[in-house]
Amino acid sequence: MGADLAPDERERLRRVHELLLAAGRPPELPPALQLVHAEEPVRLLPRRRRAALLALAAALALAVFGAGYIVGDRGEKAQPGRVVAMAGLGDAAGARASLAIFDADDAGNWPMELTIRDLQPLPAGQTYELWLVRDGKLVQQCGVFAVKGDKTVVPLNAPFKLKEYDGWIVVRRGETEPLLTT
Amino acid sequence: MHEVALTDGELIERIGVGDRDAFDELYRRYARAVLGLALRRLGDRGRAEDATQDAFASIWRSAQRYDPARGTGAPWLYSVARNAIVDGLRQTPEPAAEAFETPSEEAGPPERAEASWIAWRVHRALETLPSHERPVIELAYWGGLSQSEIAEFLHIPLGTVKTRTRSALARLAEALEEEIR
Numbered sequence: 454m455g456a457d458l459a460p461d462e463r464e465r466l467r468r469v470h471e472l473l474l475a476a477g478r479p480p481e482l483p484p485a486l487q488l489v490h491a492e493e494p495v496r497l498l499p500r501r502r503r504a505a506l507l508a509l510a511a512a513l514a515l516a517v518f519g520a521g522y523i524v525g526d527r528g529e530k531a532q533p534g535r536v537v538a539m540a541g542l543g544d545a546a547g548a549r550a551s552l553a554i555f556d557a558d559d560a561g562n563w564p565m566e567l568t569i570r571d572l573q574p575l576p577a578g579q580t581y582e583l584w585l586v587r588d589g590k591l592v593q594q595c596g597v598f599a600v601k602g603d604k605t606v607v608p609l610n611a612p613f614k615l616k617e618y619d620g621w622i623v624v625r626r627g628e629t630e631p632l633l634t635t
Numbered sequence: 636m637h638e639v640a641l642t643d644g645e646l647i648e649r650i651g652v653g654d655r656d657a658f659d660e661l662y663r664r665y666a667r668a669v670l671g672l673a674l675r676r677l678g679d680r681g682r683a684e685d686a687t688q689d690a691f692a693s694i695w696r697s698a699q700r701y702d703p704a705r706g707t708g709a710p711w712l713y714s715v716a717r718n719a720i721v722d723g724l725r726q727t728p729e730p731a732a733e734a735f736e737t738p739s740e741e742a743g744p745p746e747r748a749e750a751s752w753i754a755w756r757v758h759r760a761l762e763t764l765p766s767h768e769r770p771v772i773e774l775a776y777w778g779g780l781s782q783s784e785i786a787e788f789l790h791i792p793l794g795t796v797k798t799r800t801r802s803a804l805a806r807l808a809e810a811l812e813e814e815i816r
Binding site for chain 2: 462465466468469470472473474475476477478479480481538
């Protein structure tokens with residue numbers, strides 16, 4: 454450090470130097486933890502290891518897909534009870550999403566709002582799907598959507614017992630390769 | 636008031652009444668510190684990432700119980716995060732990285748707790764550095780680069796590296812005033 458520093462200032466900076474060495478490097482945040490975008494980062498379900506999910510989902514023969522459930526306007530005051538972070542994989546590694554889950558209604562519908570960022574828009578007529586997964590398999594579809602621009606917000610619905618599932622993934626319609634996972 | 640100008644304690648108070656912008660700012664300030672704490676405690680990256688999310692969920696839920704009269708925000712956050720990480724460890728009792736019951740010549744629990752707290756404070760202080768100063772510190776201390784190498788790496792003059800280093804250390808000294816006394 455420069456010789457022009459006063460002794461007490463030099464001592465302060467030396468202590469900082471020691472603290473930096475003692476603390477060690479702070480970890481880099483993985484994509485899934487990069488940002489929570491002002492939402493409660495509560496995971497509803499246990500996180501699945503992405504590699505395992507990739508392998509299992511790739512092996513799955515997807516035969517069924519259907520329409521998503523679109524819920525009406527919940528009003529601006531609605532606050533999600535939980536928000537699940539989703540991270541991109543493979544070709545969609547730069548994408549991320551958050552799935553806000555609102556309180557279920559009396560019929561067991563869980564209104565959700567999927568906010569997707571930096572997911573590649575698809576050619577006209579092609580769409581993405583959000584699925585609930587269990588043991589690496591796509592089990593219940595929660596909706597179909599398209600994206601445009603850097604950010605797309607999609608209202609969805611899951612009339613299922615969510616605790617019975619391990620998490621969500623986003624796939625291209627008719628495919629099984631996960632593009633985003635919880 | 637913009638969230639960036641608020642203290643940690645003020646942010647926690649706002650989170651306590653459901654302010655999600657305040658939560659976002661607090662997350663930005665502390666995410667790496669919480670992840671670092673979880674990594675030291677759990678020793679496994681995947682579990683540490685899970686624990687980090689659990690810790691912030693716990694912060695969100697507990698914020699309304701924060702009492703500024705009992706202390707500033709950082710110790711409260713540290714305590715809540717640490718408890719959430721320990722709770723997660725109990726629920727998934729895989730072998731921890733730290734063998735607490737094994738006698739060794741390494742630092743005991745009090746020393747480890749002190750080290751964790753200091754690392755927490757240092758990592759948080761790093762988040763306060765301007766974006767042009769932090770890389771200089773990280774490259775110097777954890778990248779193993781000399782000042783000349785940093786200058787070459789960042790494509791800036793050597794004098795600028797020295798200026799930024801000194802400025803960054805001075806900022807850190809201010810942020811870590813309690814620790815360097």
